[in-house]
Amino acid sequence: MIEIDAVTVSFGGVTALNTLTVQLDAPVVGIIGPNGAGKTTFLNVLSGFVRPNSGRIHAFGRELTGMQPHQRAQWGLRRSFQKEQAVDELTVEDNVRVVLDSLPLSRDVVEDALTGALEFTGISAIRRRSVAGLNAFERRMTELARCVAGSPKLILLDEPGAGFSQSEVATLRSVINGIAETIGARTFLIDHDVDLIQATCQRTIVLDFGSLVTYGETASVLADPKVRAVYLGMEET
Amino acid sequence: MMASDPPVVSTPALAVWRSRSIGLLLLVAALAFLPPLLLASLWLKVLTGVAIYTLTAAAIALLYRRLGLVSLAHVALMGAGGWVGLRLAYGLGTPFEVNMLAGGIAAAGLGMVFAYPALRMRGLYLALVTLMIAGAFAIIVNVLQFPNGGGGWSGFAVKSAGYMPRPAIATSDVGYYAYCVVVTALGMALIHWHEIGKAGRAWALIRRSEAAAMSSGVDVPFYKVWAFALSGFLAGIAGVLLAGNLQMLDARSFPAAESVMIFALTIVGGAWNPVGALIAAALYRLVPALLNDFGVNGDAAYIIFGAALIHALATAPRGIAGQLEDLASRLFGRSNGGNTR
Ligand SMILES: Nc1ncnc2c1ncn2[C@@H]1O[C@H](COP(=O)(O)OP(=O)(O)O)[C@@H](O)[C@H]1O
Ligand SMILES: [Mg+2]
Numbered sequence: 001m002i003e004i005d006a007v008t009v010s011f012g013g014v015t016a017l018n019t020l021t022v023q024l025d026a027p028v029v030g031i032i033g034p035n036g037a038g039k040t041t042f043l044n045v046l047s048g049f050v051r052p053n054s055g056r057i058h059a060f061g062r063e064l065t066g067m068q069p070h071q072r073a074q075w076g077l078r079r080s081f082q083k084e085q086a087v088d089e090l091t092v093e094d095n096v097r098v099v100l101d102s103l104p105l106s107r108d109v110v111e112d113a114l115t116g117a118l119e120f121t122g123i124s125a126i127r128r129r130s131v132a133g134l135n136a137f138e139r140r141m142t143e144l145a146r147c148v149a150g151s152p153k154l155i156l157l158d159e160p161g162a163g164f165s166q167s168e169v170a171t172l173r174s175v176i177n178g179i180a181e182t183i184g185a186r187t188f189l190i191d192h193d194v195d196l197i198q199a200t201c202q203r204t205i206v207l208d209f210g211s212l213v214t215y216g217e218t219a220s221v222l223a224d225p226k227v228r229a230v231y232l233g234m235e236e237t
Numbered sequence: 238m239m240a241s242d243p244p245v246v247s248t249p250a251l252a253v254w255r256s257r258s259i260g261l262l263l264l265v266a267a268l269a270f271l272p273p274l275l276l277a278s279l280w281l282k283v284l285t286g287v288a289i290y291t292l293t294a295a296a297i298a299l300l301y302r303r304l305g306l307v308s309l310a311h312v313a314l315m316g317a318g319g320w321v322g323l324r325l326a327y328g329l330g331t332p333f334e335v336n337m338l339a340g341g342i343a344a345a346g347l348g349m350v351f352a353y354p355a356l357r358m359r360g361l362y363l364a365l366v367t368l369m370i371a372g373a374f375a376i377i378v379n380v381l382q383f384p385n386g387g388g389g390w391s392g393f394a395v396k397s398a399g400y401m402p403r404p405a406i407a408t409s410d411v412g413y414y415a416y417c418v419v420v421t422a423l424g425m426a427l428i429h430w431h432e433i434g435k436a437g438r439a440w441a442l443i444r445r446s447e448a449a450a451m452s453s454g455v456d457v458p459f460y461k462v463w464a465f466a467l468s469g470f471l472a473g474i475a476g477v478l479l480a481g482n483l484q485m486l487d488a489r490s491f492p493a494a495e496s497v498m499i500f501a502l503t504i505v506g507g508a509w510n511p512v513g514a515l516i517a518a519a520l521y522r523l524v525p526a527l528l529n530d531f532g533v534n535g536d537a538a539y540i541i542f543g544a545a546l547i548h549a550l551a552t553a554p555r556g557i558a559g560q561l562e563d564l565a566s567r568l569f570g571r572s573n574g575g576n577t578r
Binding site: 048049070073087 | 435438439441442444445446448449450451452453454455456457
């Protein structure tokens with residue numbers, strides 16, 4: 001259970017999140033809303049990059065609000081970025097290994113965790129290749145492998161599917177669908193692809209102008225007239 | 238601007254380094270033992286200088302390559318290490334190795350102090366701050382002077398100029414040259430060992446983006462400070478080696494401008510390849526000496542270096558070493574083990 005309690009973030013005059021209060025308890029939670037709704041800001045607050053002006057965050061009974069980003073990562077929070085952040089000069093394997101470096105694990109456990117994460121994301125075959133030579137999807141999967149390595153508790157994905165083909169999104173979908181069972185982590189997923197949200201998220205939260213529009217079962221959220229009104233006239237591709 | 242993008246073909250050098258460690262050992266041995274057979278003693282002292290400044294250039298390149306940071310204070314760090322080494326040598330008569338480690342540790346501490354501004358700024362601003370620190374060092378050391386065996390805290394006496402003892406196993410010029418080559422090789426191995434491990438991965442992420450590093454659990458300030466400490470440590474060691482080479486140090490040998498020069502040459506030589514540090518040091522020590530030998534004023538070197546820096550920044554971001562690497566892979570086909578793109 002992740003509890004968001006009256007979190008407010010403002011950047012100058014812009015209120016990016018407005019007293020957001022919600023308790024998120026599904027294995028995979030979708031986060032949708034038009035551009036500028038505050039979705040990325042919400043992930044930034046969860047991962048510690050943006051300090052909320054007020055409000056608190058608890059995850060599985062632990063208060064996260066005061067923790068540094070790297071401490072949250074070591075605690076079990078992972079994230080991917082809207083703009084993918086794989087490191088060219090490292091191998092695929094070392095891109096993933098870095099997240100295990102900061103955890104108090106024995107050498108054997110690290111190797112197992114590494115192999116597990118690479119297999120789970122389907123990139124074992126290229127584990128020793130330099131990221132510089134990979135295509136966009138392989139880079140995204142490398143980043144995803146970094147997110148699932150080392151028994152995380154909560155994984156935040158910011159538009160992981162943007163710009164990929166149908167078949168690539170299908171691969172991504174099955175990976176996300178496996179996280180809860182295989183990795184044992186909760187996932188928050190931002191995406192504009194409603195099909196992907198429908199196929200992976202049990203529950204979905206809708207943001208607009210930093211405020212909560214609704215939260216509930218994905219199917220009923222997507223059918224909600226309020227939600228349709230938010231998207232009216234700004235159909236995303 | 239100065240912190241240029243990491244070049245695409247950065248791995249071959251590492252791969253070569255890893256797979257040919259025996260060849261490297263032979264290379265170090267050859268560098269250490271062959272030149273003395275061929276050269277007069279004056280040139281041997283110059284070559285010893287090349288070996289020492291190779292370590293300094295490698296330390297500068299580490300910061301530039303891994304964190305994109307420009308340090309214009311490394312000659313000052315050398316001076317600080319040398320100061321401590323001399324002080325211990327005269328004051329306590331401790332063995333050279335102890336003095337060297339102490340000089341390295343002192344410079345590492347100073348490097349960590351430099352890291353403090355680096356946590357907040359980058360690029361030109363940081364470069365200017367490090368340059369100011371180098372300037373401050375030049376002034377301080379002008380007042381204090383380097384220890385020369387005198388009494389008091391600074392150990393400086395106007396008259397009694399003594400000589401700093403060299404390591405017991407390498408008192409001759411020939412032996413000391415080999416000693417410096419070996420210490421420099423060990424220092425570069427220490428850099429390499431960091432780069433292929435935890436620290437190297439953390440630095441690579443920091444360089445990619447600090448946000449990505451933090452969200453992967455990397456303690457960004459810690460690893461930045463660590464890089465400065467390591468870089469300072471090696472510069473400090475180089476400083477003590479220099480003190481041993483000349484057997485004394487002079488306040489005039491560490492002006493802030495020298496820090497700028499050795500940084501520029503590190504870029505010209507190539508910050509992405511260990512050979513680049515050697516090229517940088519060779520340019521720094523050999524070119525002025527050669528020009529003098531030909532009867533040209535050694536300061537003409539500055540003009541050549543300036544042109545080379547402009548060339549490097551404009552067309553060859555991986556420096557001369559990078560160009561040599563390209564040339565080699567063109568000549569010998571794509572022989573760098575699967576790193577072709
Ligand atoms: N670092 C920032 N500084 C100033 N304004 C920001 C910053 N980050 C986001 N914003 C603003 O906050 C609002 C929400 O942005 P964001 O969370 O990125 O939206 P989304 O991800 O839903 O498209 C936008 O108006 C955006 O311009
Ligand atoms: Mg966004």
